[in-house]
Amino acid sequence: MDNDLSMISKIANPIMIVDASGSIIEINDKAQYLLKIMNINVSLTITDIDPTFNREHIEANRHIHKQINFPLVQEVDIFKLMYRDKPCYLYLFEENIYLDEAFINVIDSIDDGIIIINSNGQLECFNAASLRNLTMNEKKTEVKAKEYEQGKSGIGRNLHDLLQEHHWRYDPMTPEIVRRKKTLSRNIKYDNGNAVSILTLTGIPMLDKDSKVKRVVHTQRDISRLVELEIKLDEMEKFKQDYYDQCEELAYYRNLNKIVYSSKKMGNILKLAYKVAKTDSSVFITGETGVGKEEVSKYIHANSKRKDKPFIAINCASIPSELMESELFGYEAGAFTGARNSGKKGLFEEACGGTVFLDEIGELPPQMQSKLLRVIQEGSFLRVGSNSRIELDVRYICATNLTNEDLTNNNKFRQDLYHRLNVIPIHIPPLRERKDDIMPLIFHFLQFFNDKYDRKIRILKDEIKALVEYNWAGNIRQLKNFIERLVILTENEIVTREEIEANMALNIDNHETNELQFNEIMPLKDVFHNVEQILIKKAIDELGSITAAAKALEIDPSTIHRKIKRGEIEK
Template identity: 45%
Template sequence: MFEDCFLCSTERSVTEERIIESLIEHIDEIVVIFDENGIIRKMNSICDEILPFTRAEVTGKDIYQLMDSGEVSEPIIIKMLEARKKVYKNIIYPTGKMIAYTAIPLFDSDDNIKGGVLTGRDISRIAKLDRIKRYNENEAPDADEIQEAREYVSISREMKKVKKMILRAARSDSSIFITGETGVGKEVVARYIHNNSSRREKPFIAVNCGAIPAELIESELFGYEEGAFSGARKRGKEGIIELVDGGTLFLDEIGELPYEMQKKLLRVIQENEVTRVGGVKPKKIDVRYVSATNITSEELRNPKKFRQDLYFRLSVIPIGVPPLRSRKDDIVPMCNHFLEIFNEKYQRNIRITKKVGDILTENPWYGNVRELKNLVERLVVLSSNDLVGEDQLQILMDLDSGMHENIGATSICDVNLHDFEEVSRPSVVINGDMTLDEAVRHVEQKMIKEAVDKHGSIQKAARALGIDPSTIHRKIKSGQIEI
């Protein structure tokens, strides 16, 4: 759009010059006009707001001079003049601003280059949102879970009390500490709090403190500066706490946070500022902390395992989520809620009989809401009839323990687990379709998944299995296991 406006600008009348100045002043992007020698002729006022130097400091100087003095570090204008074509470049300044530049060459009628126009758009917020999105790809819930957070099922008296407390807590800015067994929906509660708070339009990031290796968690939470350690990215990296600024940080499995990191996190919470690894300048932050754990209050109050000063900082408002078996009135409504979600997802119309509802109500649900949700999805995906009865329910529930023979199976081979009594014995169906290696991987996957579900963290599961936590982390990262 600038080619016709700025070509041969030195020959334009005073009126035309004023039109150009007025035009660039009304553009909400950086605009820099320069001649064929790379001398900056005009800049609009937005440059003073975004760039680390002012118009007065650089107007009239050539780009080569500015490069030599260090005022400009990226030779985008020089590259454009040499290439005689559009050049694109994203530049991050020490202020943290990220600008997307486009350098456009201008030619006269004889195809001689007469200068050009540099435009720049501040994409700092877009880049930050993209980093939040990429970080959350493995942590954020799918659409089904988001819907659960909006419509948290609370029919029972127990959950009505919890929901009432949740809504009161959401209206405050206090730190919240959620406790409950694995699978009760602590993250759903955290999202429900965020979605009903004044921060609902800001980021929500969930961090599983037990899933990040101890040697990485500091740089993940706080970020790092360039050269902070071997392998660090050029220009450094924002940490999770910077990314969630203004929003809510959910620290799941907070009890698994390394003891030394607890001290550092406490300082961040107390001072409302974070310093990147390898950095010296702290950055002010505004973050609401919601934490969760499935460990007992006795363990949390053990000063050798968890810093008491951090615990009291995080637990201004404690919320205990009861297990599903103690709120039986919620089971059938929750089942119907999940049926609605998965029927829509898989284009089915699955329903359950009253007797099935009674069976579900009396089930102990040691895996809590997560176990119920998995079963309902299984019903929707595998049921041959729209109306699920007792027999079909029992078959589908038996799949959990691996005790139901698949069609065509000739036998079931249980794996002998001598020292692993806390996790149910997996079974492998021998039907000619699975090699020994595949069978071993199948058993390994099942054992690890069950151990994590039962113990609530990778560290505890690894201890129960007698393996190193890094083994589980590696298998999750490589896609061999889905937790």
């Protein structure tokens, strides 16, 4: 039997041999360790471990499998055998990983807390880090050996009872994990007296061969430092975003000053505008639609002492006449049906201290021209429905595309208002009279729309020359729209002459729109083909000949003949 004893001592399972009276006569190392972690004296009899020990029952069955609780629930097989010529009984306990001292040493070296709980909610195993987290040690130092050994007394106890007994803060997810058979994770927050800490708890079910949850492995990770870093990262992101926003705002205001030009005429205009900006004198800007009147007005404001105050642009042509007075001067509560209960500030009041830019002032109704004149003369105004005057401190800049003949016609524009506003007249010539500005404008808009649409479109020298020579009836606005179309519609990186001609054809009636609209998505080459076909046919039908159509489209007649011959355009 000595050989048998030597053999069983090497078995990984805890093994005990008891005699007929129930005394433990042999025990291997694993069984001794099991009793140690259960805080059970090895000198006790088997009845202290297995209260239901029944020799006759074992004799009758020779092999019994059951569960015993001492106090940890254990699966055990009991066999009858002869040992030293006497009938004895071998207790073969199930092998569990937490009974391996090497395993305990490994998990104790891990910084994350580890707790193993069986399906009955009993604590089977834990490491030092988990005890530190459960006790919420204020200084977060390593758990002392004495404290750790005292914690071992909890093995076999129900975790819920331990939590209540020791006032541990924990989330015993085991019942839910056993029920759902799924891994669960939760965060808990606690205040250890010095700071708020956060633990991430994860419970992983371990299934047996019958897919039943045998035990649950809980891991604990202190993510307090990680959360702190995330908060700091969020703060840095907000700071960075604020910085970017400020940079964009600065870039915006800087670009207000940046007017693209090369011609001497525009240079002289900006010199005058810069000189005028240092005063509060009213400025009256004239010029065709699209020449850049609003940009010059912004240039004046940005270089004035009012640059940190509001710049309020008012398009007199876009406000309905019946709303004009309330929009400009505001109204009191209940001034008219539909008025806000709190009243409303007018645009003039919003501009106080800054600049009022009256665009298309020639479209101002006669009645409003009279009221505006009075406001300018008195330096104050009344809200609609109010008797209290509001003092007004603004600088006036006006713009119009009316001709001098219209402006000096009292039936179209009040002459007293005109002379009150026309202190410093500035006339901006059309683009066709300052062709030196066209090339830098082309490059400026090309870069802008390449960046906007993530393209790399280039225009070669000969094509640029053709654009410079073109009669831009819509001035800068028309040129800007044209370059945007080129960037959107050009098939390759280099713009061809045919693509320029096709886009030029869109200006046949000199009607500009702010954007192109299509009923469906199609390849760019099909867009060019459709535009060419429609506009060339339209020009031939309306003008009666290929020569006349080519002249209106500003292309060579041979271009149309060539496209007809190739079948690109139907006769």
